[in-house]
Amino acid sequence: MTVWLDGEWLGDGAAVCPADDRGLLLGDGLFETLRFSGGRLLRQAAHEQRLRASCAALELACPLDRIALSAIVGEMAARAGLRQAAIRLTLTAGSGQRGLARPAMGQPSCLITAAPLPEAPASISLANVSLRRSTGSVAARHKTLSYIDNAMARREAVRAGAGMALLLDTDGHLSGTDCANLFWVRGGRLFTPALECAVLPGTVRAAILAGMDVEQGRFTPDALADAQSVFVTNALMGAVAVTAIDGAPAGRAQPVPDAVLALLD
Incomplete structure (x- = not known):
C-alpha cells in the first residue's frame, strides 16, 4: 500500500502513529472516504466542504489549507x-499531553491512503438493531474517528x-444505516430522514437533494412498510437497492429509480 503521511510518501508498513496521538487514544479526529474514478475525485467539492465544516466544529486546522x-x-x-480507488483521508488531532484537554498549540496529522474500489452490491438487506443514534451526538453529525457505534x-x-x-x-425516527444514507419512494414521492434525526450529511445525499424534489422529515419505521423502492447511498457504492428489512421483502423489490442513477453518473 502506498501511503501519504504529513507530506511524505511511505511504503507499506512504514507509516507509524505516535503513542500519544489523540486520534489513536481518544478518537479525536475526522475522516473522509472519496471515490476516485476516471482520473478524478467524484464530488470532491462536496467532500471538501463537509471536511471544512467538520474541522470547524471540532476546532481542528483543516489540511486542505496546506495540501493539494x-x-x-x-x-x-x-x-x-x-x-478506480477508494481514497481515505484521515485527520487526527495529533500528539498531545495525557487527558481530555487538547493542547492549545498542536499540528493535526493527515494520512491519505488508496485501496482498490470495491464492487458495489447489486442489492442489500437491512436489519433493525438495538443501538440508537443520539440527536445531540457530534459523532452522528460528523465523520469522526469515534466510529464504534457504527x-x-x-x-x-x-x-x-x-x-x-x-x-x-x-426519538424512534428513521436515521439511516451504519454507513449510508436512507431513501425511499412512496406514492410516487422521494423521502429521506432530515438531518435533525442524527443523520450524517452524505455527499451523495446532497447530490440527490440538489437535483430532485425530496421530502425531508421525521419518519417512523412504518414509513418503509409500503414503499415502492428503498435504497441506500454513500460515496463509494453510489445508490444500492434494499430488497429486505429484517428478513421481509422491502421496496416491492424495485430498483433504484433511474432519475437517481442519472444524477450519480
Whole structure:
C-alpha cells in the first residue's frame, strides 16, 4: 500500500502513529472516504466542504489549507496502478499531553491512503438493531474517528443475517444505516430522514437533494412498510437497492429509480 503521511510518501508498513496521538487514544479526529474514478475525485467539492465544516466544529486546522488533494490522490493512484480507488483521508488531532484537554498549540496529522474500489452490491438487506443514534451526538453529525457505534451496529446486523444495520434516532425516527444514507419512494414521492434525526450529511445525499424534489422529515419505521423502492447511498457504492428489512421483502423489490442513477453518473 502506498501511503501519504504529513507530506511524505511511505511504503507499506512504514507509516507509524505516535503513542500519544489523540486520534489513536481518544478518537479525536475526522475522516473522509472519496471515490476516485476516471482520473478524478467524484464530488470532491462536496467532500471538501463537509471536511471544512467538520474541522470547524471540532476546532481542528483543516489540511486542505496546506495540501493539494487532487494532486496527491492522482499521484497516489498512479503509484498504486489504480484506475478506480477508494481514497481515505484521515485527520487526527495529533500528539498531545495525557487527558481530555487538547493542547492549545498542536499540528493535526493527515494520512491519505488508496485501496482498490470495491464492487458495489447489486442489492442489500437491512436489519433493525438495538443501538440508537443520539440527536445531540457530534459523532452522528460528523465523520469522526469515534466510529464504534457504527461498527457495533454492523456486527449486530450481520448476526441477524443482514448486510447492513438500519438505525433509528433516540426519538424512534428513521436515521439511516451504519454507513449510508436512507431513501425511499412512496406514492410516487422521494423521502429521506432530515438531518435533525442524527443523520450524517452524505455527499451523495446532497447530490440527490440538489437535483430532485425530496421530502425531508421525521419518519417512523412504518414509513418503509409500503414503499415502492428503498435504497441506500454513500460515496463509494453510489445508490444500492434494499430488497429486505429484517428478513421481509422491502421496496416491492424495485430498483433504484433511474432519475437517481442519472444524477450519480
